[in-house]
Amino acid sequence: MSKSENIDNTSNELIFGSANPNAIEVKDLRKTYTGKKIIKEVKAVDGISFSINKGEIFGLLGPNGAGKTTIINILCGLINQTEGDAFVGGYDVKKDLSKIKELIGVCPQQAAIYQYLNAKENIELFGNLYLVKKEEINKRMKGFLDLLGLSEASNRKAKKYSGGMLRQLNLIIALISDPPILFLDEPTVGMDPRVRRTTWKFINSLKETNKTIVLTTHYIEEAEALCDRVAIIDYGKLVAIGPPKELIEKHDCKNLEEVFLKITGRRILEGI
Amino acid sequence: MKRQRILALMKIQYKSLIGVPTTLFIMLLLPIALTIIFGLAFGSVIMEDTGQSVFEFLVPGLFALSGLFMIIPVASSFSEDREKGLLKRINTTPTTAGEFMGSHLLSNMSMAILQVAIIGILVFIMGYRSEGAIAGIFLAFVFMVIYSLSSIGLGLITATIAKNAKAAAGIAWIFILPQQMLASGLYPLPDSTRAISMFMPLHYASDALTLLFDGIALSDFRIWVDLIVLIFFSLVIVSAGILLFKKYGKV
Numbered sequence: 001m002s003k004s005e006n007i008d009n010t011s012n013e014l015i016f017g018s019a020n021p022n023a024i025e026v027k028d029l030r031k032t033y034t035g036k037k038i039i040k041e042v043k044a045v046d047g048i049s050f051s052i053n054k055g056e057i058f059g060l061l062g063p064n065g066a067g068k069t070t071i072i073n074i075l076c077g078l079i080n081q082t083e084g085d086a087f088v089g090g091y092d093v094k095k096d097l098s099k100i101k102e103l104i105g106v107c108p109q110q111a112a113i114y115q116y117l118n119a120k121e122n123i124e125l126f127g128n129l130y131l132v133k134k135e136e137i138n139k140r141m142k143g144f145l146d147l148l149g150l151s152e153a154s155n156r157k158a159k160k161y162s163g164g165m166l167r168q169l170n171l172i173i174a175l176i177s178d179p180p181i182l183f184l185d186e187p188t189v190g191m192d193p194r195v196r197r198t199t200w201k202f203i204n205s206l207k208e209t210n211k212t213i214v215l216t217t218h219y220i221e222e223a224e225a226l227c228d229r230v231a232i233i234d235y236g237k238l239v240a241i242g243p244p245k246e247l248i249e250k251h252d253c254k255n256l257e258e259v260f261l262k263i264t265g266r267r268i269l270e271g272i
Numbered sequence: 273m274k275r276q277r278i279l280a281l282m283k284i285q286y287k288s289l290i291g292v293p294t295t296l297f298i299m300l301l302l303p304i305a306l307t308i309i310f311g312l313a314f315g316s317v318i319m320e321d322t323g324q325s326v327f328e329f330l331v332p333g334l335f336a337l338s339g340l341f342m343i344i345p346v347a348s349s350f351s352e353d354r355e356k357g358l359l360k361r362i363n364t365t366p367t368t369a370g371e372f373m374g375s376h377l378l379s380n381m382s383m384a385i386l387q388v389a390i391i392g393i394l395v396f397i398m399g400y401r402s403e404g405a406i407a408g409i410f411l412a413f414v415f416m417v418i419y420s421l422s423s424i425g426l427g428l429i430t431a432t433i434a435k436n437a438k439a440a441a442g443i444a445w446i447f448i449l450p451q452q453m454l455a456s457g458l459y460p461l462p463d464s465t466r467a468i469s470m471f472m473p474l475h476y477a478s479d480a481l482t483l484l485f486d487g488i489a490l491s492d493f494r495i496w497v498d499l500i501v502l503i504f505f506s507l508v509i510v511s512a513g514i515l516l517f518k519k520y521g522k523v
Binding site: 076077078098101102104106108110111112113114115116117121124125126128129130131157173177 | 274276277279280281283284287288290291292356357358360361362363364365366367368
């Protein structure tokens with residue numbers, strides 16, 4: 001069986017909320033955290049608007065604390081926005097969260113895994129939470145474990161896994177419901193270069209299944225290799241958006257990392 | 273409410289009995305150890321006023337104590353799952369709060385039954401014979417299951433306050449010690465001190481178990497008063513625990 005054949009691309013038939021061609025739409029999104037002591041107000045997301053097409057891999061780039069995870073958390077319904085609108089699969093995050101939760105898979109920044117369970121038990125649990133049939137869970141699980149090379153270790157307790165293996169398991173769990181929309185929050189952080197490359201290949205292969213993927217990463221080369229379009233966020237504001245190639249040409253740089261540094265590093269270089 | 277989700281979550285909680293040493297110790301090993309130690313130490317020490325052994329006097333309290341200690345694993349598991357981002361992750365799935373909390377309540381209540389059964393067998397092996405009828409013993413199970421609800425509630429309140437699992441295990445003693453000292457029935461106390469325990473759910477569970485094991489008739493109103501007050505306390509505490517954890521638990 002070829003690697004691409006391992007992924008079932010026919011079951012991705014969950015119904016979107018509207019005929020809108022966008023999988024995700026964000027309009028003037030704002031999130032303000034109110035502090036109690038010295039810092040009175042922090043604008044984590046400050047009036048961001050963008051849309052993501054169905055089947056697109058969209059990268060959210062930005063320095064630490066730029067607001068990437070906050071945007072993902074709003075889109076997943078983990079936190080509420082202060083102002084603005086956000087739609088996932090055509091559904092409003094404020095009104096139709098239960099419908100959105102059926103459409104999305106989330107690979108959080110922290111490898112959220114039950115350490116006393118083995119890989120299979122962890123995957124099975126989340127499959128059950130999405131009401132996936134047992135046979136389907138087993139079929140998908142086998143495919144993903146084979147693709148990422150975790151099959152041999154699948155009966156081992158997660159607490160005995162290396163950091164890279166936990167990250168891969170974290171990713172498989174996000175995919176077990178075969179969601180049409182996938183949020184990957186720094187999925188390869190802490191992986192060694194070899195495992196990272198395997199994971200990139202894996203994420204790339206998901207393109208064939210027409211999934212919409214929102215990816216945040218600190219590895220700019222990862223975004224350049226995987227994403228159809230990227231948005232660069234700094235201090236909660238959208239500072240650039242477009243296909244990596246276009247951004248490189250527009251800013252007259254050699255690669256996306258230079259673009260990123262040119263845009264987000266300006267304040268550092270200017271001593272602000 | 274989807275059965276598939278509730279069963280899957282319950283299965284994980286049962287697996288934590290074997291997989292998480294703290295849970296295994298507090299839920300099973302500690303009650304077993306206490307029963308054996310008290311049985312061996314006080315099984316042949318006879319109380320002059322009643323003619324029963326000190327161990328026989330302590331048995332209802334031992335049952336009650338096992339339910340009380342449940343606060344620790346409940347608080348620790350919620351705190352740990354929160355620390356590891358698991359509660360957040362489950363929150364991104366279609367699982368409802370009712371299904372999630374329902375699975376925890378059901379699994380912990382069934383663990384309370386398991387505890388009672390194990391201690392029941394142990395005390396029987398160690399020579400204790402309840403004077404209660406079968407229906408009375410069955411009612412004792414009911415009391416302990418209802419009492420476990422209050423322990424789950426206090427566990428959730430502890431997890432709300434605690435920053436991490438280790439802190440939760442320590443903070444839990446704020447709720448355990450007063451109930452253990454004043455309401456477990458393990459220690460002879462003056463009436464004035466015992467009166468404070470009337471505000472603790474364990475008082476009613478321990479009182480009812482003592483009455484039931486002494487073979488009191490089920491028509492005795494004291495048992496039913498204990499049951500009603502215990503249900504009231506348990507529902508209030510578990511509801512408060514769920515609400516507080518949901519609002520301030522930083523999930």
